[in-house]
Amino acid sequence: MKKILSVAIALGFAQQIGFADEPVAQGVKSTVQIKANTQQVWDAVHHERAIDPDLSYSKVIEQKGSRILLEQKFNSIPVVGDATCLLVQEETLLKRIDYKMVKSDKFKEMFGSWTLEEKPGGITALSL
Numbered sequence: 001m002k003k004i005l006s007v008a009i010a011l012g013f014a015q016q017i018g019f020a021d022e023p024v025a026q027g028v029k030s031t032v033q034i035k036a037n038t039q040q041v042w043d044a045v046h047h048e049r050a051i052d053p054d055l056s057y058s059k060v061i062e063q064k065g066s067r068i069l070l071e072q073k074f075n076s077i078p079v080v081g082d083a084t085c086l087l088v089q090e091e092t093l094l095k096r097i098d099y100k101m102v103k104s105d106k107f108k109e110m111f112g113s114w115t116l117e118e119k120p121g122g123i124t125a126l127s128l
Contacts, residue, residue, distance in 0.1 A: 027112070031127040038094045038116050041124040045097070045114060056082070066091045069102075080106050 034041055049058070056073040063069070068089045077083055083106035089099045094116060101110035117125040 029127060031125055033119065033123050033125050035122060036124055037122055038118045038124045041116055041126055042094050045116075045126070061086070066093075077106075083107060085110060 036044075052058075054075055054077075056075050058070060058072045061069040061071055068091070070087045070089055071084065072087060073082060073084045075082055083104060085101050085107060086103040087099050087101050087110070089097060091097050096116065097114040099110075099112060101107060104110070112128065115125075115127045117127070119125055
């Protein structure tokens with residue numbers, strides 16, 4: 001189940017009930033509704049990020065409570081190539097993951113949130 005859910009999140013369509021894109025102040029917000037409880041989706045998000053083939057590595061530099069300082073190296077990004085980023089990540093268990101880049105050898109800015117919302121009928125809305 002976790003493997004299937006991981007792939008569902010990565011591809012954004014398996015077990016999909018609804019999908020919406022909407023413009024936001026800076027970027028795009030997408031929501032997918034997944035037929036799984038919030039714990040399963042939370043675990044799948046973390047698992048998928050741990051095995052992401054677009055990352056050479058992701059390592060925790062420092063952790064204080066729910067605040068995590070991460071260094072990640074991205075592989076073969078079109079036009080950019082490889083890029084290393086230092087990110088601050090703040091987690092609210094089973095609710096949201098906020099991240100903001102503090103330094104990079106290639107990027108000027110990167111930030112965003114993953115939000116999870118439990119819906120009736122064993123559905124979790126995952127927004128990015």
